[in-house]
Amino acid sequence: MIRKCLFPAAGYGTRFLPATKSMPKEMLPLVNKPLIQYGVEEALAAGINGMAIVTGRGKRAIEDHFDISYELEHQIAGTSKEAALKDIRHLINVCTFSYTRQVEMKGLGHAILTGETLIGNEPFAVLLADDYCVTESGEDPVLLQMVKLYQKYRCSIVAIEEVPHDETSKYGVIGGVEEAPGVYRVRQMVEKPDPADAPSNLAIIGRYILTPDIFDILRVTPPGRNGELQITDALMTQATYGRVLGFKFKGRRFDCGSVEGFIDATNYAYQHIYKRK
């Protein structure tokens, strides 16, 4: 029922300059696999096979990654090296990839609105590939947890986690009432609040399920913090007129948009994925 996942991937990734000068942040690898491929795999594990990617200038490597490289494949055909392309070939076979470009980087809300042309009038997932999420073996991946919750509640859902109080200014933060274990009905939503103004320490991370009325709301939402169109402002409107849930997912998130988080995620992927293959 959730058929498409939107990947806003147009940001400049300034924290990784100069690496991101001509290479998309989403193509930075955790060992040997780019961040966005982990994201696509998580979406597929949630039963989604329509990958809708919002790119921008300098992001063509993403399109090339999810396509066949004839010359390379011809070169390594019949050798042991072919095995290294098995996973990506599978994704190319079972998913469809569509792209649109955000011409001006006016914020995450604007990137999501830019993706409307790829999504249409249906509920959809949003995955920020720079948040890398992992779960214990046997546990559902984070996006699958959210799709299952959507099947029950049929409203927009944001993934949340508790962060240290003095770090609220890095996140969108919700305030709300816990309706079921780990499920909060959102009453407040503030983008990057100072700790003194934060309604809680429940921070939004890069996984969302959104109902398509969000596009009409985004269209009339004025620019917010930093002059950018904020998805949190639009979600606050949606929460006022309808229902938005915050979901404390099971699992662990690495903020790969920051250098420290990226290093931690790299070590994790090396120990738990790469070495175990």
Ligand code: UTP
């Ligand atoms: P970030 O706030 O991490 O910004 O965006 P950034 O540009 O990627 O990185 P820094 O802060 O300069 O290092 C969060 C997500 O929203 C997307 C980004 O690609 C990232 O996945 N985004 C942000 C867009 O697609 N368009 C925008 O205008 C802004």
